[in-house]
Amino acid sequence: VQGVCEMLGFDPLTLANEGKLLAFVRPEVTARVLDVMNENPYGREACVIGHTTADAPGTVGLRTALGGIRVVDLPLGELVPRIC
Numbered sequence: 233v234q235g236v237c238e239m240l241g242f243d244p245l246t247l248a249n250e251g252k253l254l255a256f257v258r259p260e261v262t263a264r265v266l267d268v269m270n271e272n273p274y275g276r277e278a279c280v281i282g283h284t285t286a287d288a289p290g291t292v293g294l295r296t297a298l299g300g301i302r303v304v305d306l307p308l309g310e311l312v313p314r315i316c
Contacts, residue, residue: 266279
C-alpha cells in the first residue's frame with residue numbers, strides 16, 4: 233500500500249479502508265478492551281497504536297518511520313471516491 237501510494241501521490245490516511253475500527257478508550261480500561269476485542273476473530277490483531285495528550289488539543293501527530301512527528305491534517309481537495 234505504501235509503495236503504490238508513493239507512486240501515485242496518495243496519502244494512505246485519506247483513502248478508504250473499510251472494516252477497520254479506531255477506538256479511543258480511557259487508559260485504565262485499555263487492557264480489558266483489548267482482551268475483549270482479541271477474543272473475537274475479527275479483533276485478534278487489535279492493539280494500541282497511540283495515545284492522547286493535553287499538549288496540543290485538536291492536533292493529531294504521527295510518528296514517522298524515521299522517528300519524526302508529522303501533523304495529520306484534514307484532507308484537502310478532491311478525495312478518492314469510497315466504494316461501499
